[in-house]
Every structure is written in structure tokens, then in C-alpha cells.
Amino acid sequence: FTSAGAVFLAVAGKQVISLLFGAAFTPSIYPLLLLLPGAIFYAGTMILTTSYIGLNFFSSISTITLCGVFVNLLLSFALIPLYGKNGAAISFSAGQFATVIILWFYLLRKRGAGDA
Numbered sequence: 001f002t003s004a005g006a007v008f009l010a011v012a013g014k015q016v017i018s019l020l021f022g023a024a025f026t027p028s029i030y031p032l033l034l035l036l037p038g039a040i041f042y043a044g045t046m047i048l049t050t051s052y053i054g055l056n057f058f059s060s061i062s063t064i065t066l067c068g069v070f071v072n073l074l075l076s077f078a079l080i081p082l083y084g085k086n087g088a089a090i091s092f093s094a095g096q097f098a099t100v101i102i103l104w105f106y107l108l109r110k111r112g113a114g115d116a
Contacts, residue, residue, distance in 0.1 A: 002043035006036040031089040038093030041100045048103040060106060068099030 009016065014029045021028075045068075052061050072095025079087030 002040055006040055009033075010036055028085075031085045034086055034089035035092060038089070038096040041093065041096035044100040045096065045103060048100065048107060051107060052103070055107075055110070057107075057110065060110075061103075064102045064106060065099060067102055068095045071095045071098040 010033060013032050014026055017028055017032070018026050045065075049061055052058070072091050075091035075094050076088060079091050081087075083090070
């Protein structure tokens with residue numbers, strides 16, 4: 001559902017924003033589009049997190065999530081002064097991407113699938 005919602009917002013987001021908030025807010029489509037990959041990565045994080053819970057890797061979830069937060073904060077300090085709300089959206093998506101990638105590779109490593 002997340003991907004379908006993201007595609008819908010990517011296609012019709014400008015009209016949805018205009019309908020809900022008025023034409024004055026249509027420039028906010030750019031940060032919205034930059035946030036959509038982060039929303040999809042977050043959905044992947046939620047799926048992988050359930051695997052971690054099932055495998056009793058509770059402490060790993062917190063540690064890896066903090067890595068994603070660190071990426072988000074670091075990029076926020078670098079990008080928000082330069083790009084404003086678009087920089088914040090980019091840093092959010094990058095932080096979510098970092099989280100899901102680390103979760104994925106750590107899970108493969110812990111399960112032994114990465115040894116091939």
C-alpha cells in the first residue's frame with residue numbers, strides 16, 4: 001500500500017495539495033516528492049523490524065535506528081541551510097534509506113545468507 005500511495009501522490013500530489021490546502025501551497029509538492037522515497041524505505045524498515053523481533057534481535061533494532069537518525073541529523077545540518085525544506089526532505093529520505101540498508105545487510109549477515 002505504501003508504494004501505491006507514493007505513486008498516487010507523485011502523480012496527483014499537486015492537485016491533492018491544491019484541493020486540501022489551496023493554490024498557495026502547491027510549491028510544497030517538491031518536498032513531498034522528496035519525502036516519498038523515505039516513506040517507502042520506512043515501510044521496508046517496518047517489515048525488516050518484524051523479522052528482527054522474531055529472531056530476538058531487539059538491541060540491534062535500536063542501534064541500527066540510531067545510525068539512521070545520525071545520518072538524518074548530519075545531512076540536516078548540511079542540507080537545510082542550503083536547500084531549506086527540500087534539504088530536510090532529502091535528509092529524511094537518506095536517513096530512512098540508511099536504516100533499511102543497514103537492517104537488510106545486518107539481517108543477511110546474522111542469518112548467514114551473506115556468506116556466499
